[in-house]
Amino acid sequence: MPVGGNEMTKVNDILEKLRYFENENEITKETLTTVYDNQEEFTPYFIRALERVTAEPDLIYRGEKDYALHYYSLLFLAAFREKAAFPMILKLARLNEEDLEDLFSEDYLKEDFPRVLKSTFDNDFDSLKETIKNKQLSDQMRTILLELYLSTSKAGREQDVTFLRDIIENSGLENLTSVAETVICFELHEMKEDIQSLFD
Secondary structure: OOOOOOHHHHHHHHHHHHHEHHHHHHOOHHHHHHHHHOHHHHHHHHHHHHHHHHHOHHHHHOOOOOEOHHHHHHHHHHHHOOHHHHHHHHHHHOOOHHHHHHHOOHHHHHHHHHHHHHHHOOOOHHHHHHHHOOOOOOHHHHHHHHHHHHHHOOOOHHHHHHHHHHHHHHOOOOOOHHHHHHHHHOOOHHHHHHHHHHOO
């Protein structure tokens, strides 16, 4: 059902329904169909919603406790497989652990956010690797991004192991639990001694 007539009014009406969780009963099948059928019109608004929570992660404590547009934005952008959204989602991932926990539930970060990243990943491995090495990144998010990297990398196992060893040896990170968990998960047996050295 393409948006027609007073297009901006309809777009704004739908965005308003998606803005707060208390409006969820107003989100009908027709609402979802309209969004899905008008990806180009809605995508910039969804990306801007992510820009807002990244710039103002404390907004939920400034009178918007029920704010939900960032959740819906990620849901639709993932469904669209919108690669243009990935740089903004990666910036969101760089928020500190406290801010991320304020904005998202623990279950969402563990289960849904990794799927969002994989659906929108634009194959910019340089930016992804740079973010993984960022000292400000939460260890939980580093684990998620490492799993994204290893599950999508086309560099080959040897290069992937070299990257992980570089993190261990040169990143200056104090907490490398994320690297250890990833090595175990992906069964990188050649890194057994590297991981043991972390706990010596």
